[in-house]
Amino acid sequence: MRQQILAAMDRLLGGEPLRSTGRLSVSQLAVEADVGRWQLTHQHVDLKELFQARVRNTDGAPAAFARQLSDYDKLKRDHTALLAHCAELEDRLNTYASAIQLLVLERDAAARKAPVADIASRRTGRS
Incomplete structure (x- = not known):
């Protein structure tokens, strides 16, 4: 399950979501990893915090949204x-x-x- 969450984290931060909207939130990470949100907030708190830290370190919009903005332009x-x-x-x-x-x-x-x-x-x- 940890590998699923880590892989989902990489997909979201890379702008290539498979199951979620691509929004950089814990809820969307749970959807992307195909796990319950409670598992991130109670069982794998370290992965949730790692994800939130990586999101804070990213500049600007997630890659999925940046691609949509460039398509709009x-x-x-x-x-x-x-x-x-x-x-x-x-x-x-x-x-x-x-x-x-x-x-x-x-x-x-x-x-x-x-x-x-x-x-x-x-x-x-x-x-």
């Missing part, structure tokens, strides 16, 4: 890039819509056999 960067891409596509769409509208007007004018005006005179100021 990556998603935010991807979202920003997608927003820029969508804005570019909307600009292209507006350009294509203007060109199509101009072609339709020219086709209609040619169908009525009316003279085609200069393209610069038909611009509406939209980009």
